[in-house]
Amino acid sequence: MKIIEDSANSPEEPARRRGRPRSFDREAARDKAMMLFWQRGYEGTSINDLTEAMGITPPSLYTAFGSKEELYMEVLSLYKIGPxxxxxxxxxxxxxxxxxxxxxxxxxxxxxxxxxxxxxxxxxxxxxxxxxxxxxxxxxxxxxxxxxxxxxxxxxxxxxxxxxxxxxxxxxxxxxxxxxxxxxxxxxxxxxxxxxxxxxxxxxxxxxxxxxx
Amino acid sequence: MKIIEDSANSPEEPARRRGRPRSFDREAARDKAMMLFWQRGYEGTSINDLTEAMGITPPSLYTAFGSKEELYMEVLSLYKIGPxxxxxxxxxxxxxxxxxxxxxxxxxxxxxxxxxxxxxxxxxxxxxxxxxxxxxxxxxxxxxxxxxxxxxxxxxxxxxxxxxxxxxxxxxxxxxxxxxxxxxxxxxxxxxxxxxxxxxxxxxxxxxxxxxx
DNA sequence: CCTTTTTCATAGTGGTCACTATATAAAAGA
DNA sequence: TCTTTTATATAGTGACCACTATGAAAAAGG
The missing domain is CATH 1.10.357.10 (Tetracycline Repressor, domain 2)
Incomplete structure (x- = not known):
């Protein structure tokens, strides 16, 4: 029995989830966002800049990452274990x-x-x-x-x-x-x-x- | 005869200029702008923030300081000889x-x-x-x-x-x-x-x- | 007085901001 | 097949962005 709920973050889960699958590479999109935030800062980067660089539309961004702030914080976490x-x-x-x-x-x-x-x-x-x-x-x-x-x-x-x-x-x-x-x-x-x-x-x-x- | 035109920057010129006089203290307004730019940065400070803090309307700001960028650069010059x-x-x-x-x-x-x-x-x-x-x-x-x-x-x-x-x-x-x-x-x-x-x-x-x- | 000059307050301009309502598409479960 | 779930694309939302058109007000020059 699990005491601590794992929020299903396995990197490669072959068992597919229920709905329509995501049609873009979440990690690649996040990397693009990182470079943009890194270069322009939080205020200097717009959702339009991000969606253009990530190759997705705003609803996809919000579905995958929550909000601009949540995406930024996720990018910072990624930055700490990357660059x-x-x-x-x-x-x-x-x-x-x-x-x-x-x-x-x-x-x-x-x-x-x-x-x-x-x-x-x-x-x-x-x-x-x-x-x-x-x-x-x-x-x-x-x-x-x-x-x-x-x-x-x-x-x-x-x-x-x-x-x-x-x-x-x-x-x-x-x-x-x-x-x-x-x-x-x-x-x-x-x-x-x-x-x-x-x-x-x-x-x-x-x-x-x-x-x- | 003046070779170099002085653009009339005398601090206290008793000889009044032609049109309607400015109804606010330019230096005091500039100081307010400095504190705001200092705290929030260039991108983080809006014209609305500035006019509110300076106690003037947007047309007065643009007449007195040219543009947001020119005001910022003037503030930086002031900063160098102040703080x-x-x-x-x-x-x-x-x-x-x-x-x-x-x-x-x-x-x-x-x-x-x-x-x-x-x-x-x-x-x-x-x-x-x-x-x-x-x-x-x-x-x-x-x-x-x-x-x-x-x-x-x-x-x-x-x-x-x-x-x-x-x-x-x-x-x-x-x-x-x-x-x-x-x-x-x-x-x-x-x-x-x-x-x-x-x-x-x-x-x-x-x-x-x-x-x- | 009248003209000229400059600043003023009012009330906007088109553009961009972060974000989303809606409907459709694509998958799994039954 | 039919429902459920999730992601998609289209097309916007109101709010704010820097900036300004307009005309009245307030000064000097004549």
């Missing part, structure tokens, strides 16, 4: 805090020159009309969560004596968060991967090394 | 490159918590609809000019032997530019002046000191 996957990969695969942050920054440098440039979370929906505040709040919450993860990473480095005990975890996390956000702005403005990598390396020179025993 | 004045002040008043950049970052920390938060240039108009690309391009050009100024500053520090000759001026300029942009994002998200100042101080720890003779 933004460098972030969780660095956290999972690196052992030291310094190694993790170094890899994060270099991963950002590589990732941010892809597609329209910049990060869909770091520098998205900063200023907007009041009627899209709910969207801006959710993206801001993602940035806040990122800062929280970085703070936890540095806090653990303090506990593990990887950095001086005097290190302020929140402050160092905000510093590297700012670097990522600044790299996103410059990538948006056309910076190259070499230029972004140079920013990353300069930022790593601010890492608080422990005085050698 | 953004810390930037040129630091460049004019500090002698060393290190002192200038330190003051720039601390000035940004103080400035970015004012009003709606963040910087109207560093993190504005990053993603937008194609029909407002001309605006986004102009703001991006301002960011590019800022990077140019920072690069020149570091280049002069190299010439003056203030920093090692091996220093890459463009790379260091981009690093501090990224710090300012990241501070702007976090200020937008509600960071305090203390948190922003901590970012500034960590960034200064990456300054390339010359090995003491």
């Amino acid at each position: 933004g996957a460098y972030f969780t990969e660095a956290l999972a695969e690196e052992k030291t805090a310094k190694g993790t942050i170094s890899r994060l920054l270099h991963g950002a440098a590589s990732s941010f020159v892809f597609g329209p440039g910049g990060c869909m979370i770091s520098t998205a929906a900063l200023s907007c009309a009041p009627d899209v505040k709910s969207v801006a709040d959710k993206v801001a919450a993602m940035r806040s969560a990122t800062l929280g993860v970085l703070t936890g990473l540095v806090q653990r480095a303090i506990t593990d004596s990887e950095v001086p005990a005097s290190t302020n975890a929140q402050h160092l996390a905000r510093f590297y968060g700012a670097i990522i956000q600044g790299m996103s702005v410059q990538a948006h403005d056309g910076a190259t991967v070499d230029e972004l990598t140079a920013i990353a390396e300069t930022a790593m020179s601010a890492w608080p090394e422990k005085a050698s025993d | 953004g004045a810390y930037f040129t002040e630091a460049l004019a008043e500090e002698k060393t490159a290190k002192g200038t950049i330190s003051r720039l970052l601390h000035g940004a920390a103080s400035s970015f918590v004012f009003g709606p938060g963040g910087c109207m240039i560093s993190t504005a108009a990053l993603s937008c609809a194609p029909d407002v690309k001309s605006v986004a391009d102009k703001v991006a050009a301002m960011r590019s000019a800022t990077l140019g100024v920072l690069t020149g500053l570091v280049q002069r520090a190299i010439t003056d032997s203030e920093v090692p000759a091996s220093t890459n001026a463009q790379h260091l300029a981009r690093f501090y530019g990224a710090i300012i942009q990241g501070m702007s994002v976090q200020a937008h998200d509600g960071a305090t002046v203390d948190e922003l100042t901590a970012i500034a101080e960590t960034a200064m720890s990456a300054w390339p000191e010359k090995a003491s003779d």
Whole structure:
């Protein structure tokens, strides 16, 4: 017996559902939407832009994705495990805090020159009309969560004596968060991967090394 | 005889012009527009929002300011000599490159918590609809000019032997530019002046000191 | 006074916004 | 076949977008 209801999200379910089957590739359409939102932002992308790029009509979009806001949030989730996957990969695969942050920054440098440039979370929906505040709040919450993860990473480095005990975890996390956000702005403005990598390396020179025993 | 026509921008001209006088304070209205654009961005601010906040009707706005885009650009000019004045002040008043950049970052920390938060240039108009690309391009050009100024500053520090000759001026300029942009994002998200100042101080720890003779 | 100039308030312009009502088409279940 | 379910295409919905046509009002020049 299932305790937690799975809402039937199996990627390839050969057992067909009841009504008329969808006549377009939902994932491909979502990818098109991602590139458009990435390039033009939430406010700058219209339903007409989306349906044209996705090759579907408005009713199909609303049936498949709910609303513009729901599509955007789904795209952001997809972004995190796609172009933004460098972030969780660095956290999972690196052992030291310094190694993790170094890899994060270099991963950002590589990732941010892809597609329209910049990060869909770091520098998205900063200023907007009041009627899209709910969207801006959710993206801001993602940035806040990122800062929280970085703070936890540095806090653990303090506990593990990887950095001086005097290190302020929140402050160092905000510093590297700012670097990522600044790299996103410059990538948006056309910076190259070499230029972004140079920013990353300069930022790593601010890492608080422990005085050698 | 005047060679260059002055377009009559004297602040207080007692000699009245020909037609019906303007019945509102142009500067006060422009300030209201600045706060609104600052908070909601260019796309997120409508003419209706503006006229309501400025206390004028659309024809008055268009007569006084030309268009939404022209008003926005005028507001950006005003921003540079108002809330953004810390930037040129630091460049004019500090002698060393290190002192200038330190003051720039601390000035940004103080400035970015004012009003709606963040910087109207560093993190504005990053993603937008194609029909407002001309605006986004102009703001991006301002960011590019800022990077140019920072690069020149570091280049002069190299010439003056203030920093090692091996220093890459463009790379260091981009690093501090990224710090300012990241501070702007976090200020937008509600960071305090203390948190922003901590970012500034960590960034200064990456300054390339010359090995003491 | 009258003309000229500029700004004002009223009341719109066509266009685009996110979204949907309606009817039909295409599948599964009975 | 007949019902049920879901997706489709057509064709819109009212609301808002940036912007303006019109004419009256308020000043200066003559």
